Amino acid sequence: MARIVMKFGGTSMAGTERILKVADLVRAQQLRGHEVAVVVSAMAGETDRLINFCREASWLYDPAEYDVVVASGEQVTSGLLAIALQALGAKARSWLGWQLPIRTVEAHAKARVDSIDADALIAEMQQGVIAVIPGFQGMSDDGRITTLGRGGSDTSAVAVAAAVKADRCDIYTDVDGVYTTDPRIVAKARKLRHVTYEEMLELASVGAKVLQTRSVGLAMKEGVRIQVLSSFIDDDAPAADSLPGTMIVSDDELEGMDMERQLITGIAHDKNEAKITLTRVPDKPGAVADIFGPLAQAAINVDMIIQNVGRDKGETDVTFTVPAADLARSLDLLEAAKEKIGFNRIIPDTNVAKISVVGVGMKSHAGVAAKMFKALAERGVNIIAISTSEIKVSVLIEEDYTELAVRVLHTAYGLDAVEA
Numbered sequence: 001m002a003r004i005v006m007k008f009g010g011t012s013m014a015g016t017e018r019i020l021k022v023a024d025l026v027r028a029q030q031l032r033g034h035e036v037a038v039v040v041s042a043m044a045g046e047t048d049r050l051i052n053f054c055r056e057a058s059w060l061y062d063p064a065e066y067d068v069v070v071a072s073g074e075q076v077t078s079g080l081l082a083i084a085l086q087a088l089g090a091k092a093r094s095w096l097g098w099q100l101p102i103r104t105v106e107a108h109a110k111a112r113v114d115s116i117d118a119d120a121l122i123a124e125m126q127q128g129v130i131a132v133i134p135g136f137q138g139m140s141d142d143g144r145i146t147t148l149g150r151g152g153s154d155t156s157a158v159a160v161a162a163a164v165k166a167d168r169c170d171i172y173t174d175v176d177g178v179y180t181t182d183p184r185i186v187a188k189a190r191k192l193r194h195v196t197y198e199e200m201l202e203l204a205s206v207g208a209k210v211l212q213t214r215s216v217g218l219a220m221k222e223g224v225r226i227q228v229l230s231s232f233i234d235d236d237a238p239a240a241d242s243l244p245g246t247m248i249v250s251d252d253e254l255e256g257m258d259m260e261r262q263l264i265t266g267i268a269h270d271k272n273e274a275k276i277t278l279t280r281v282p283d284k285p286g287a288v289a290d291i292f293g294p295l296a297q298a299a300i301n302v303d304m305i306i307q308n309v310g311r312d313k314g315e316t317d318v319t320f321t322v323p324a325a326d327l328a329r330s331l332d333l334l335e336a337a338k339e340k341i342g343f344n345r346i347i348p349d350t351n352v353a354k355i356s357v358v359g360v361g362m363k364s365h366a367g368v369a370a371k372m373f374k375a376l377a378e379r380g381v382n383i384i385a386i387s388t389s390e391i392k393v394s395v396l397i398e399e400d401y402t403e404l405a406v407r408v409l410h411t412a413y414g415l416d417a418v419e420a
């Protein structure tokens, strides 16, 4: 017997027919004798729809009330799945984030899971009750509903798996594993049998949305075993000991498998970045701190930063990127600090994308970045900004070139699947 957390994403929960199929997969796992908890997303498109309502109500909405609105999508699907499971003869009940509770800290709309009281949950699971938990949502210190940021149901699932000490967290989605790049963009992308936590963390953080970044960080810290697999299968849920998807493993585990390691693991793209340029910022100590201080205080993540060479008269342009979802608030905060910072104009631009290559092999190999710049230059793709880490190189480009850039790099690093 194993204890398994099964997580189903938006496409897997998109409508009653899909939910009935999910109920079959979950019930099959229980009938094999396993204890099961399920974490579900809202129906595909629902969270976007709810966010739009908030924007229509006010462009600068209150994040706490936004959470009240957007958390409702998962409430619907968790109730529906519990009903579907009961119809199959299973004992099942839903547990909303505030009922367990799943306690969270930090900002609304991007809260972090702090702790989960799992005793009641474990007791019910041991009685054969399937716990259905809405992903994405939690409760703040002062008892308000919070959400964990886009894609946050993955993190809910890993947090629940850690809290109930599950043997594994199976993340069911609409692809059958983690690929060398988004298989919807590159038909020749290859499925990876294993990815290390470190590589998956980096891939997720630069836009491979198959897993939310925080879910991977949490799994790494808590030692949760994750498998990514497809819910779009004809037969029953795969037996607990068969692993058809991609396993996220530790570096040591992978070493032990004695497999050939690739220099580059994968390529990711992110269209959800926005570029902001402030022109004619005074070129003096403290100017940059005045720009980024208010953004940091508002928990807005600044990613790439370029300070252009100072022009005459001791002025310089500063360009940086923020998540597109935070653009309106960033512009607002910068306008408010205009006098203090002393810039001339703000130029926002959402027509950008970040393309990143990731691989642990980079630690010991030079030339990865040079190959990237050359491959893009040969296809006429202009690079606006660059950033690197130990196992990643990212470039910012014009959004229209995203697909082309990903394909070109996938080929350049020898990742294309060999046609059968």
Ligand code: ADP
Pocket: 008, 009, 010, 011, 012, 041, 151, 172, 173, 174, 175, 177, 178, 179, 180, 181, 182, 183, 184, 207, 208, 209, 210, 211, 266
């Ligand atoms: P869910 O609704 O199940 O959470 P998501 O849409 O969040 O699903 O994530 C799955 C999607 O991630 C896939 O449909 C795929 O287009 C995308 N994706 C991006 N990069 C990768 C990758 N490297 N491997 C697999 N899927 C990827």
Ligand code: ASP
Pocket: 009, 010, 041, 042, 047, 048, 073, 135, 136, 149, 150, 151, 152, 153, 154
């Ligand atoms: N429904 C939320 C979203 O779309 C959370 C999730 O699906 O993981 O971001």
Ligand code: MG
Pocket: 009, 151, 154, 209, 210, 211, 212
């Ligand atoms: Mg997702």
